[in-house]
Amino acid sequence: MKSSRVYDVVIVGAGPAGSTAARVLAEKGLEVLLLDRKSFPRRKACGGGLVWRALKGVPAEVAEQCVEAQHRSALLHFASLKKTFVVTKNYPLISTVDRYHFDYAMLTTARQKGAVFLNRTGCRDVRIKRDAGKKSLIEVTAGGRRFLTRYVIASDGAVSPVGRLLGTPDGRILIPALEGSVRKEEVPVLEDLAPSPRFDFGVIPNGYGWVFPRRDTYCVGVVYYGRFGDRGKSLRALFRRYVRWLGLDVTLVRGVKGSPIPVSPRKEPADPGGVLFAGDALGWTDPIMAEGISGAVISGMEAANAIIEGDGNREEVFKVYRQAIKRRLFREYALSSFLARIVYHVPKLRDGCFSLYGQEIAAIIADVLSGFRSYRWLLFWPFNYLKAIGLFPMRYLKSITGSGDYGSRFDSR
Ligand SMILES: Cc1cc2nc3c(=O)[nH]c(=O)nc-3n(C[C@H](O)[C@H](O)[C@H](O)COP(=O)(O)OP(=O)(O)OC[C@H]3O[C@@H](n4cnc5c(N)ncnc54)[C@H](O)[C@@H]3O)c2cc1C
Structure with a gap:
């Protein structure tokens, strides 16, 4: 098997997470190898909805080339309540793209900055040489070749073969x-x-x-x-x-x-041996709306920044990345996954909350997806709907004992 030169970073998976990390690292002059097992451009199952916080992390030329429609409004319809809540902003709340073109454009930008890309090169093995001290290298086997590198970014999607190969604790749902x-x-x-x-x-x-x-x-x-x-x-x-x-x-x-x-993050965002997980492989999606492109772009940037900031010190890279993910993802996750459980598993409670404060909650979700608020902010909101439920038990009780059957149509539009 052929062995090749040593790369600063090998990135496995050229979705939005991998291409973003590759672009940021290559811009800083690092030697980056980006691998994908598919032939690009490739199809990816996705709604292609880019929320505002995702669009902000996308290079301007990619947005210009790939955004097919920009929407300042979004509609949340509750069939059981027969109600629709419309949120309108003075910026594009959701832009739509076709992932076939979008991912290819993201990849092209990374290549233009100097990242080397290998198409149809699936990663088969990752070995961390743990005993050889801090300067040890990681060996990545892909496409019948061995690549040596100081860091691996595993941006290999929801299934994340790299995580499985390493046996890293997962815990994602x-x-x-x-x-x-x-x-x-x-x-x-x-x-x-x-x-x-x-x-x-x-x-x-x-x-x-x-x-x-x-x-x-x-x-x-x-x-x-x-x-x-x-x-x-x-x-x-x-x-x-x-x-x-x-x-x-x-x-x-x-x-x-x-x-x-x-819809839940990996237990550990990185392996101290030098592997950083990003995007779906890390489990960075919004637990309520399952929106993942912004998490992919942001975690790709954070992984790249940690490697740049750590400046060759693996412990430092691990620490910086862990802290960034903890601050931006884990703290938010506890509350948002709790809210997601209510929304999807306790429909009567969800409908009760939305019948009382639907417009406010819809506006909060829009602000979170735009990057202007976090779900944690709910806890500090003086008229927070959770507290309000306690203040208006009769109204709440009445609302949850009303009809809650699935399937009614657009009656209240
Ligand atoms: C039906 C559906 C609809 C969605 N709609 C939206 C939406 O509207 N808006 C939104 O924000 N999010 C949406 N998402 C989520 C979004 O698609 C993901 O969160 C996002 O694609 C994650 O990006 P990523 O770069 O982490 O991974 P991916 O985009 O999945 O890229 C991973 C890449 O890794 C490659 N790979 C995998 N294994 C290997 C290997 N062994 N070697 C080399 N390469 C490998 C794959 O070929 C792939 O190209 C949707 C998801 C689904 C399933």
Whole structure:
């Protein structure tokens, strides 16, 4: 097997996390090798909804080239409440892209900055030489070659083969999601229903459905907050249910593709031997909305910054990255995963909260996804809805004993 030169960093996986890390590191003059097992450009199951905080982390030329539509509003519809909450901002709350073009453009920018990219080069093995002291190297086997490096960024997606190869403690919870696209001219009904990205709660159990308008198509999808193996198998049935509920013919939805989404973070964001996890491999998604592109871009940047800041000292890199992830992700996660449990597993409580403070909560979710607030901020909000439930028990009780059945349509629009 051929052995090659020593790279400063080998990045496994060229999604938004890997390409962002590669770009930032190459810009600083580090020797970066980026590997992907797929042939780029490649398809990736994704709604392609770029929330504002994600868009801010994307190079301007990529946004200019790839954004198909910009939406200042988003609709949250609650079928069981027969209510829709519309949030409108004075900036693009959600922009839509096709991941086929977007990921390729992100990769191209990293290559232009000097990162070396190998297509169809799946990583088969990662060995950390733990005994050889701080200056020891990591050996990455991919595409029949061995690469030596000081650091590995594992941005290899939700399944994360690198994490498995290393046996790093995981702890991420993966949930299934499915999406497909319909041509705009074939579904005029969506012009009224989804002038902006819409999210439908209470149509499928333990999850939500979405419609994202792009330039010529709509992306339609569902995400199910259960574990694989229970209802995951019937995700296609839930998808069909949602598509029919929208009033669409299921056969019009093309390219239906599914993939897991991690909605909880990995126990350890890095291996002290020099491997840093980023993006879905780290488990950085919003636990409530399962939005992961911003987490991929931000964690890719944080991983690159930790390597730059650590300046060759592995312990320092490990410390800097751990602190950054703890500050930005873990502290937020405890509360947001608790809220996600309410939203997807206690629908009556969710509906009770939204019937009282739906507009406020929708605005908070939008602010979090825009990067202006954190869910933790809820705890310090004087009129916080959790406290309010305690203040208005009768109103709350009445609201949760009302009808909560799934499947009613757009009655309150
Ligand atoms: C149906 C669906 C809809 C979604 N919709 C949205 C949305 O609208 N907005 C949003 O923000 N998020 C959405 N997400 C989540 C989002 O897609 C992910 O969070 C995001 O893609 C994570 O980026 P990443 O770079 O970490 O991983 P990925 O984009 O998954 O990239 C990982 C890369 O690693 C490569 N790889 C894997 N194993 C190896 C290996 N052994 N060797 C080399 N390469 C390897 C893969 O080929 C892949 O290219 C959605 C997810 C799904 C499943």
